[in-house]
């Protein structure tokens with residue numbers, strides 16, 4: 001299970017902070033709610049593409065001795081299963097969908113250069129997720145008049161702040177800002193059945 005680690009700063013500062021297992025150790029298990037601190041359980045690596053970083057970052061992992069499941073502390077500047085930072089994706093979506101710039105112009109706001117298809121992929125997922133975002137974010141901010149769910153969701157994200165919205169969505173209601181990948185919905189956990197057993 002991934003939970004968010006509140007962090008604002010450089011990637012180097014992030015790595016320094018998580019190198020100490022006590023600095024951010026959860027006090028209880030979010031999965032079985034056992035009331036004892038979790039055991040440090042190494043790291044995994046993932047890609048981060050941001051204006052100032054294009055490479056690998058480490059993600060701290062803990063183990064619950066009671067339920068034998070792991071918890072990863074995902075820094076809140078990334079979204080699960082997406083390589084680009086939340087800031088890069090947010091800037092792209094606002095530029096393309098709210099300010100109505102072309103995909104190429106929107107992609108240019110988010111260095112390093114990225115393939116056209118990546119922006120299309122974010123837009124497709126955001127469109128599919130917009131109505132659910134409007135419903136979830138109503139707990140944080142007033143819904144605003146807008147021509148459609150996409151514009152309303154963007155306005156609500158801008159007014160809440162994307163990081164605060166991401167924190168609430170993932171931490172509070174287990175909702176992925178761009179929607180969970182197939183097989184992980186709802187809630188971002190692997191389905192109990194293998195895909196072979198699922199209906200086509």
Ligand SMILES: [Zn+2]
Nearest residue numbers: 029032064067
């Ligand atoms: Zn547990």
